[in-house]
Amino acid sequence: MSKDEDFQDMLDNLDIVVESMEDGHTVITPRVHHENRGKTLLELQKELLDPDARQHALYRLYINPTFRKLVAGFVIVSIIHTLLFFFATTLSTPGRNVFSLFLLIIYLWVSETFPLPVTALMAGVALVLLGEDRDLAFASYAADSVFMILGSLIIAQGITKSGAENLIIRRLLGPFTGSNYALILGIIVICSFMAAIIPDHSVAAIMLPLVLTVADKTDIKEKNNEMIALVLAVAFSCSIAGLATPSGGARNVIAMGFLEEIYDIRISYVQWVILAAPITIALIPAVFLTLVIVNKVSYRRIDYIQETGKSIDDRQILALSILVLTFGLFLTSGFNGLTLGTCAMIGGIMMHATGVLEWEDSRQRLRWGVMFIYGAALTMGKAMVNHGAADWLAGGLYQMADYGSEFGGDLSIILIIIVVTVLLTNVMSDGAAAAILVPITLAVGAAADFNLAFIAIITAISTAFAFMTSFGTPPNLIVQASGIPTSNDFLRNGVPLVIIAILFLVLAQTYYWEMASDVAGI
Known part of the structure; x- marks a missing residue:
């Protein structure tokens, strides 16, 4: 094959258009093609100068966006896992492994490195590889x-x-x-x-x-x-x-169950409605305005x-x-x-x-x-509990709340509970988040001499604020299954709505609940 034929063959492989202009110059323009999408000009230029590079397996792997996301995730999680080894001395080795896997699965979901169901199945397989009983690892599915x-x-x-x-x-x-x-x-x-x-x-x-x-x-x-x-x-x-x-x-029933089993305090259906329903009513216009403005x-x-x-x-x-x-x-x-x-x-x-x-x-x-x-979210939540990672996170929450009370008083404790709960419920199922956090937040509330019914309801309500991810709650998953909203759409709309919801919950607890509790008899 001649040099000119080799050059033309290389151009065909690169899927670019070569045009000769009237002034004698040659313009080379890459077509918008599925193999060239996402490539930088430097990458295209490298392929142009070195046609053999395109055929090199390692180079093709390097320019693959999925591979890049995967490498970035492993690097980030590996760094965190190393830090846990030195600083999370109270966390067992299985606990560190499960927590690191938890972070990796969340990263893969948020970055959409793989289709979400594929990543979900990876969670169960990875737990088995880490030594989890296979029946337990897949039971939640x-x-x-x-x-x-x-x-x-x-x-x-x-x-x-x-x-x-x-x-x-x-x-x-x-x-x-x-x-x-x-x-x-x-x-x-x-x-x-x-x-x-x-x-x-x-x-x-x-x-x-x-x-x-x-x-x-x-x-x-x-x-x-x-x-x-x-x-x-x-x-x-x-x-x-x-x-x-x-x-x-289910998160509401979980909170009520823990409150009754651990502290023998019962909340009736009507008492819950008196405290929580006004928050829903206040959030209706907030959801409308958020969706209209953000989109x-x-x-x-x-x-x-x-x-x-x-x-x-x-x-x-x-x-x-x-x-x-x-x-x-x-x-x-x-x-x-x-x-x-x-x-x-x-x-x-x-x-x-x-x-x-x-x-x-x-x-x-x-x-x-x-x-x-949803099954993956449940199985990761159970693994976090079984291997002590959930207790380790909750212990950190207790220390934060105790430290914050010295500066911001009771309000800082409430804010820490709400924020941590919201963050957790956005990366696992709301029911699993409630199951993990309610016993811990009740312990924090008991130590701070709070109304424990308030703490249980605050925690349960906060788990409903899973607006930022597509996998935080079943309604989000069902809507995401339509193929219309992306993970980025949930994030764009969810972040401002979470901030508004937290504000409304804090205001309700501070000003409304104290008055309503007398009427409700809590």
């Missing part, structure tokens, strides 16, 4: 809460497939379809009301397809910023409503034509009946002996048994990876 998410998603799919979502939309969302602002606010209000009674992730699983149906029938689907605001409205409103009542989320949503009218004149068919009646039955099982789960996961799976099975859904519908359209992500 089949936890009751995982099956609750699965069953809820199947039920939501049945509602959508049958067309019953149009009936619900006409009744609930219909009055809010005049403008994009009204639609966003309507979603927040409706989800907040429903999720205060029904577990938040069940509401998210039902409402998401309804919202997407409305968007699909308007030009909202063509505006990415409005689509992001709509789906995040579902996730965030379910989270803020889930804190309003004990039945809104730069400008007010405009939308044209949504509701379907009228269609009578309800047998499949829709079946789908809605199964939905109502499942909700009834949720509400009576404390009396019927069934777990929430069992209730959800009963509904999911009935969707198939009655013919509302075919198996191919679920096999092809259901985002199965969501269950792996």
Whole structure:
């Protein structure tokens, strides 16, 4: 092959355009091609000067963005692991290993180095490699809460497939379809009301397809910023409503259980609502304003034509009946002996048994990876507890709170508890965060002579502020499964909302709870 032919072959491999200009100059321009995306000019120039470099396996690996993210993560975690060896002397070797793995998994999730479900499966495998019993390492992937998410998603799919979502939309969302602002606010209000009674992730699983149906029938689907605001409205409103009542989320029941078991203090359903519900009400406009401002949503009218004149068919009646039955099982789960996961799976099975859904519908359209992500969050939380890493973190929290009380008084202790809880709940499931922190925060509260009922509720409410990551709560996972919001979208919208939520919680505890506690008898 001649030198000119070799040069042309190299240009073809580089996928660049060579143009001869009228003045005799030659302009070389790289095409926008999947192999060249993300490459710097220096990298392209290096390939141009050294065509053999492109064929070199190590060089191809070096320019791979996934490889770079992975190396960066290992370097960061290795440095932290080394520091733990010297400074975390009270933490056992298995504890340090699990904590380092925990940080690595969080990094891989946030950076999206691999698809989120792949990283989720890596967590269980890595725990086995670290010496964890294989049954224990993977047990949480089949936890009751995982099956609750699965069953809820199947039920939501049945509602959508049958067309019953149009009936619900006409009744609930219909009055809010005049403008994009009204639609966003309507979603927040409706989800907040429903999720205060029904577990938040069940509401998210039902409402998401309804919202997407409305968007699909308007030009909202063509505006990415409005689509992001709509789906995040579902996730965030379910989270803020889930804190309003004990039945809104497992974290609330966990906090109440620890308070009763350890300190023999009981909080009734009504007492919880009196203290927590006003925070949900205050956060409704905060969520709306945050989504509108951060996503730069400008007010405009939308044209949504509701379907009228269609009578309800047998499949829709079946789908809605199964939905109502499942909700009834949720509400009576404390009396019927069934777990929430069992209730959800009963509904999911009935969707198939009655013919509302075919198996191919679920096999092809259901985002199965969501269950792996939540299972990984649970298994990492359990491993942190079993190997002392959670106690080590909690001990640091206690020292911080004790140190802060010398300077900022009681308020500093409350702030430290809230901030640490918020940070933890954004990197693991809210239920796992509550299970880890509630016993420790209650110990901190007892040492500081606080009202322990307040501390339990503060901790549980703080675990609901998992707005910054897609895997912090089941509603976030369900919304992320739609493929619309990215991890960066959760971060952009979640950070300001977390700050506002913390402020509201501190104000409520400082000024409202002392007065309301007399009325509630806490």
